[in-house]
Amino acid sequence: MTTEPTDAPAPPGPGGERQVRRLVVGEGLAATVDALFLVWLTLFVLDLSEPGLATGFVLVAVALPRAALLLPAGVLVDRLGAARVTAVACWLRVAVLLALVAVVTFGSPSLTTVALLAALLGVADAAYFPAALALIPAVVPTGKLSRVNALVQGAESGGDLVGPAVAAGVIAAVGFDATLGGIAALAALAAVALSTLLRAARRGEGTDPGTADPDGADGEELSSPRALGAGLAYAWNEPLVRAMLAAVALINIAVVGPVLVGGAVLAEQRLGGAGSFGIVLSGFGAGSLAGSLLAGWWPPTRRGWTVVGGVAAIGAGMAGLAATTQVAAATAVVGLIGLGSAFLGVVIVATLQERVPSRLLGRVTSLVVLATVAFDPLSYVVAGVLLPYGTTALFLVCGGAVLACAALVAASPAIRSLR
Structure with missing residues (x-):
């Protein structure tokens, strides 16, 4: 089993400008749909029932x-191809959204129906x-990966x-049903x-030279458990992949919960009230958008x-929040955290897309996504455990x-030598 990073990048897809534009528009629209639907779902559940466990129940139904x-x-993804799985998943989203539109418009939906x-x-x-994520290098030439990732991530940051x-x-202007219909239409355009x-x-998938399969079964059709293993x-x-995934996971644990939970407490205690919390969070969104675009147009x-x-900047920003007492300062510091997170995200994703063999890229990108979403509950636990000792x-x-x-990432030769 090889333990060295794969230096040969997977060859790019055809990279026609029309295909690249469709990719950016499609994935950008999908990211916008995510942001709009999460807000719609939260507000709809709050309208459907009393605030409290009901909202958490439905959001957990999505997350689990x-x-x-x-x-x-x-x-x-690695079995069927990134493009096919992307298309099927997009149309499944459209079908579910249309079903929800029908339920909301023509019926009296229960909380259980919405949760299902x-x-x-x-x-x-x-x-x-x-x-x-795996589709991008199958369509986009290697030299444009950072820019396309930045545009897609920028659409996500802008949506947030x-x-x-x-x-x-x-929703206030046209109601829940019409708003959801518009979201479904955007999802259909993305699909x-x-x-x-x-x-x-x-034409771009599955053509990288590669090496032997990681389990030594080169050319053998693996069972799903063995393929996952x-x-x-x-x-x-792979030291490079391991270090990047570990950094993403740790940053998620140390930032998401503390910023959301600790930031709300900080706003109440030092920044003039809960209303200032929204201003501070807008700084994170603006910083994320700027970081995405910066990484795409001025790649390192x-x-x-x-x-x-990037990791050090995020750490410095988190530590800096301990000393903030003004809304403007807190917004700037949280903006720095957002900028560093987004810039780092574009660099890490583009690097993995270039260097991971295409036959393994779906599994590696699933680990990237897992590292960014699966540790949210643990992050909230960390915030809850530390908050009794104060926001500082x-x-x-x-x-x-x-x-x-x-410091640990800097100690990795695979990271230090990365160009």
Whole structure:
């Protein structure tokens, strides 16, 4: 079993400008749909029932199947091809959204019905997210990977930044059913755009020179459990992949919960009240958008040290929140965290897309997505455990953990030598 990073990048797909535009539009629209639908679902459940466990129940119904099926979905992507899985997942999303439109418009939906349909969307998400990441290098030339990833991630950041206001405003103007119909229409446009890439992606998938299969069964059709094990073994034994996945997971644990939970407490205690919390979070969204675009248009020449610097910037920002007492300062610091996170995300994803053999890319991208979503509950637990000691302790401990991660990443020869 090889333990060295794969230096030869997977060859790009045809890279026609039309295909690249369709990819960016399709995945950008899909990211916008995600942001709008999450706000719609939260507000609809709040309208349907009393605030409390009901909202959490429905959101968990989306999150659980998504997290549980991500790794098997990665195997499916490598088996069937990223373009095919992306298209099927997109159309499944459309079907579920249309079913929800019918239920909301013509019936009196129960909380259980909404939760079941939300769970089906979670299943579609589990297939879509790793497939969409693996689709990009099958269509986009290697030299454009950073820019296309930046555009897609920028659409996601922009959706997170303006999605709540847009969704809430449209719901207030035209109602829940019409708003959901508009979201379903956007999802259909995304599905159409991405479905047109099937032929172009087939020419770019599965053609990398590669090496022997990680479990030594070169050319053998592996069972799904063995294929999943092979992907996990590859990720663990490749120092570059292992270091990047570990950094993503630790940052998610140390940032998401502390910023959301600790940030709300910080706003209440030092920044003038809960209203300032929204302003601070808008700084994160703006920083994320700027970081995505910066990484796409000015990609780093020394990627390894950029990864180290990005992790260190996030750690410094988290620790800096411990000393903030003004809304403007807190917004700027959280903006720095968002910028570093988004910049790092583009660099890491583009690097893995270039260097992981295409026959394993679905499994590796499923691990990337898992590292960014599966540890949210643990992150909230970390915030809950540390908050009784005060927000200063919370942010110092979490910032120190991320800075320690930066030091460990810098100690990795695979990261330091990355160009």
